[in-house]
Amino acid sequence: MKPRNAFYAQSGGVTAVINASACGVIETCRKHPQRIATLYAGRHGIVGALMEDLVDTRRESAAAIRALRHTPSGAFGSARYKLRKFEDDPTQYLRLIEVFKAHDIGYFFYNGGGDSADTCLKVSQLAERLGYPIQAIHIPKTVDNDLPMTDCCPGFGSVAKYVAVSIREAGFDVASMAKTSTKVFVLEVMGRHAGWIAAAGGLAAEQAADAPHIILFPEIAFDEDRFCARVKRSVEKYGYCAIVVSEGVRDAAGKFLSETGGRDAFGHAQLGGVAPFIAQRIKVRLGYKYHWAVADYLQRAARHIASKVDVEQAYAVGKAAVELALKGHNAVMPAIVRVSDRPYRWKIGMADLESVANKEKMLPRDYITADGFHITAKARRYLSGLIRGEDYPPYKDGLPQYVVLKNVPVKKQLKKGFVL
Structure with missing residues (x-):
């Protein structure tokens, strides 16, 4: 043949x-x-x-x-x-x-x-x-980990590891400054409809006092009163509050908190900016000094x-x-x-x-605690194996070395072009 x-x-x-x-x-x-x-x-x-x-x-x-x-x-x-x-x-x-x-x-x-x-x-x-x-x-x-019929999706485990490491390290930073400075840190992560990435941040919290203290999932409608009460309790108990929020968090009416009004090429609502929105609501309601960050492309590009x-x-x-x-x-x-x-x-x-x-495979409800603010032991069992092990790229002069292919074009066989 x-x-x-x-x-x-x-x-x-x-x-x-x-x-x-x-x-x-x-x-x-x-x-x-x-x-x-x-x-x-x-x-x-x-x-x-x-x-x-x-x-x-x-x-x-x-x-x-x-x-x-x-x-x-x-x-x-x-x-x-x-x-x-x-x-x-x-x-x-x-x-x-x-x-x-x-x-x-x-x-x-x-x-x-x-x-x-x-x-x-x-x-x-x-x-x-x-x-x-x-x-x-x-x-x-x-990275969203939302394909059915597979235990997990390639790309998710590395994002999960990046988010868990990032919120752990940021938590140490905020804790050290909380006495006289920042009380609240908000990390925004990807996840339009499913909260898998946000849930992965929960792996960093091995004890109740560890960051993150709160996780906001797309699967749980945002309730500002309950949320602010939880932030206040965390600050009073631990001195600070670290939060992971999914970009796809919605209000009780089902509207994205971060919807910008645009649409991407797949027809999905364009999202972005839920971290500053959440941080500003904390400032208005509780008066705490805050910092926020958006992981954005960094979380899905972090091969290191x-x-x-x-x-x-x-x-x-x-x-x-x-x-x-x-x-x-x-x-x-x-x-x-x-x-x-x-x-x-x-x-x-x-x-x-x-x-x-x-x-789409959504984050199961039994992966989220009853109060809707963190992950359960079942979620931790599922997630923990996916972030295991390190596979560092080669380094030179302190920087990772990546390849750029030549991508030599193939001669076209068709005379007629195509308009997208």
Whole structure:
């Protein structure tokens, strides 16, 4: 059987370990030249496929590909671009198949979250409808940890570790100054609908007096009176109050506290600024001096403090995606299966994309304490294994050394361009 080519792309917000998945895909493809001739990567996700903007990964050395394992962000560029429904606009999907045909692509590996799983599923369905043989495999990735059918999502463990370490260190700082200065510190973290990242901050609090004293989750409606009373109690009891707040916290009416009014490319409300909002309410109601910080891109780019477990899982799902394709699977996703909590042990399984696409896994209510302000022992058992181990990148002159790929473009085969 003549070997065919493969296509890989990264989608949505990048992570500290998404390139480890790319490394797993590329290295595994290179081990099977009799089945996969060339692995092309799309520049800026699915946009690269639509625009026929491909790069030839053969032009990268083995050392450069190996270095992807410890390099953050998206080596080939990512994008927030959601394909419209096929029924509304079939041209985008037909264009994908046209590009795939032009480059003899028989394997489609798409690395992203729930929207990406939906795209992967639709490509598989359309290819079947048109009689074009292609195997579409979704590779899980999202710092939000909200994909179903997998124990966790690659990218989350490293963000969880960053947030837990950050709030612990900030807590020490505030505690040392609380007598005469700052009483309250607020750390804003990502998490639009699900509070997984905020919950991870709770790992830093091994004792009741430890930071964070309060966590605000998207799953729990914000009650200002109850919240301020809790802040006051913490300051009076411990001398200060450290808070982790998810960007997706809502009021009782369901409105985001931090909604700016804009929309992103996926149609989601643009969020940002819940930390200063919360801090200002504390100032107005209680008069405490405060500081706040927004982790923003720092939390998802912090490869220097990545979880070793997360790195290993990210590589494993990339490797498994290729192996599943070579075994003939289609419209599936390699999933992480938890074997045990203590010690945390896991293996790779498989999930159908119809069970993953456009679905969100929320933080379970029994992971949140009855008062709604912290995590339970059950949450701690789930989370603790995901941040275990260190996997430091190589350093030179005190700075981490990351790779920048050559990303040599592939010659276009189609005369006709495409307008997004």
